[in-house]
Amino acid sequence: MSLSPFHLAIPVHDLPAARRFYGEVFGLPEGRSSEHWVDFDFYGHQLVIHEHPKMPYQERAGTNLVDGHDVPVPHFGIVLEWDQWEALAERLKSFGTKFVIEPYIRFKGQVGEQATMFLLDPCGNALEFKAFKDMSQLFAK
Template sequence: MTPFHLAFPVRNLEETRAFYQDVLGCAIGRSSETWVDFDLFGHQMSAHLRPGVPTAANDGQVGGKLVPIPHFGVVLPMEDWQALADRLQARDDVDWLEHPMVRFAGEPGEQATLFIRDPSGNALEFKGFRSLEQVFAH
């Protein structure tokens, strides 16, 4: 699999650096005064400074639960997802939208999921699968 690239708006680069590096464990790549690249589980995320531009989310429904739209994140093997979920739950500074849960239990595509918000209000979802072949199951 090849990595994806996503550029997204943030209100403050320093708080964004702290969140993605300290909370999520991302390595920092190239940066300037107006943007910074992060390695999010092998994918290139580029945070671009856009003060005053709020990130607005509307809710959509998935599996009977409301989820923020738009959102982005990473699909992980279950062991990696569980390690991330445990690390996030141990912190008291995480803005939870949806605590870790299992969606579609016992069905094709069963997945663990959690939603958090970064300091700029961007919604992130992390999914865990016991078998990555189930990502596109239906």
């Protein structure tokens, strides 16, 4: 499957904290930047953090119940290879990351079984990282 890179711009009310989080905690390479925004290479995609006053959803995200967990809405993330997901989970734990949903296997033994974890950036943006041992399960019903 060949994918085109996506571009996602998100608001951050503390640009220096968000820049450290995405650059140091995640280890994402930084691209262009200005006093008010920073580009990151988000696993081959363009993630831009824009300085902006706090948004209501950054105060308290809504949730939907999925596999017995309150999943924050809105959220964004990426599907990684299984070994990348495991390495990222360990990296985040080594930085003392507080998870909204700790890394675990969702839908275990069912169609769509996947590894997943949820966390918030320093500005309250929710992120999900997931992986499938069998990528054909990504859109399986």
